[in-house]
Amino acid sequence: MKKILVLHTGGTISMSATASGALQPNAENPLMAQDDLQGLFDHKLQLITEEIFNLPSPHMTPQRMLALRDRILRGEREEGIDGVVITHGTDTLEETAYFLDLTLPSTIPVVVTGAMRGANEIGSDGLYNFQSAVWTAYSDEARGKGVLVVMNDEVHTARFVTKTHTTNVATFRTPTFGPIGLISKHHVNFFQELIQQTVCDIDHVINGVYLLKAFAGMDGDLFSAVDLPTTHGIVIEALGAGNLPPETLPAIRQLLAHHIPIVLVSRCFNGIAEDVYDYAGGGVELKKMGIIFCRGLNGQKARIKLLVALSNGKQGDELRHYVNNAVS
Numbered sequence: 361m362k363k364i365l366v367l368h369t370g371g372t373i374s375m376s377a378t379a380s381g382a383l384q385p386n387a388e389n390p391l392m393a394q395d396d397l398q399g400l401f402d403h404k405l406q407l408i409t410e411e412i413f414n415l416p417s418p419h420m421t422p423q424r425m426l427a428l429r430d431r432i433l434r435g436e437r438e439e440g441i442d443g444v445v446i447t448h449g450t451d452t453l454e455e456t457a458y459f460l461d462l463t464l465p466s467t468i469p470v471v472v473t474g475a476m477r478g479a480n481e482i483g484s485d486g487l488y489n490f491q492s493a494v495w496t497a498y499s500d501e502a503r504g505k506g507v508l509v510v511m512n513d514e515v516h517t518a519r520f521v522t523k524t525h526t527t528n529v530a531t532f533r534t535p536t537f538g539p540i541g542l543i544s545k546h547h548v549n550f551f552q553e554l555i556q557q558t559v560c561d562i563d564h565v566i567n568g569v570y571l572l573k574a575f576a577g578m579d580g581d582l583f584s585a586v587d588l589p590t591t592h593g594i595v596i597e598a599l600g601a602g603n604l605p606p607e608t609l610p611a612i613r614q615l616l617a618h619h620i621p622i623v624l625v626s627r628c629f630n631g632i633a634e635d636v637y638d639y640a641g642g643g644v645e646l647k648k649m650g651i652i653f654c655r656g657l658n659g660q661k662a663r664i665k666l667l668v669a670l671s672n673g674k675q676g677d678e679l680r681h682y683v684n685n686a687v688s
């Protein structure tokens with residue numbers, strides 16, 4: 361008998377369409393009533409189901425992510441759970457999944473899923489994705505692989521998966537490496553191993569960590585606007601291989617002079633930001649200025665990593681090393 365903790369948090373998977381087609385939250389997630397999965401698992405499955413939140417995922421916050429982490433830890437330490445399934449809105453799903461990946465010491469499977477269509481819509485994918493997520497959390501092979509995202513018959517790592525389409529059910533992709541597993545009719549099939557990463561233990565989360573996206577003609581105004589005593593860190597989605605318009609540099613120098621850590625990723629959805637170009641605003645100059653290059657993460661995940669690192673009290677070289685490496 362395996363005990364799986366199911367935590368519903370809201371999102372489209374919990375919503376229904378009105379007569380006009382607008383999606384609205386239900387008073388309770390329709391999946392709360394899903395006890396009929398037992399038969400599929402030969403009655404060797406016990407689901408402990410809770411609606412920890414009922415929120416659209418744009419309402420998710422790092423504080424709520426931490427509450428989710430704490431609930432999972434309690435399940436592991438006091439209730440002997442063998443795996444976790446979290447249902448979540450898809451808009452910020454990758455951020456919650458990555459937050460948990462960085463902060464959970466678990467080796468039990470932790471699987472996050474959602475849906476692109478409401479519970480009563482034609483071709484609704486919620487129940488199917490939920491069932492796939494339970495299969496994955498139940499599988500012995502899912503242990504020790506970090507937090508996983510299961511949608512549309514694919515298993516992705518929280519570390520690299522991203523939402524790529526506004527409405528398509530095949531929205532979750534891992535642009536750099538692809539999924540690490542596929543769900544077939546009767547099995548969860550894994551075909552890649554993950555490099556282990558250290559867990560970052562936190563008991564609170566700080567605010568004031570921002571994400572800014574670079575564009576042609578950008579100047580220093582947005583950077584100056586966040587040059588505040590309440591700002592703890594900034595992630596920049598830079599251009600191409602990791603470059604910025606030179607007009608941004610004076611304001612960025614000011615931020616660095618105020619000891620605000622600045623992390624740089626690329627706004628390209630694929631590839632790694634590096635100090636390749638040696639011209640005004642090029643990566644070589646940005647790195648010399650003290651900007652931390654974060655390798656392989658997208659902007660929203662780099663922001664979660666910076667926020668977690670700062671909440672853990674990391675600074676200086678320790679912060680630089682931790683944020684620089686996608687797998688540290």
Ligand code: ASP
Pocket residue numbers: 370371372373415416417418448449450451452474475476
């Ligand atoms: N806006 C919804 C949410 O993130 C979309 C979804 O669940 O897919 O909650």
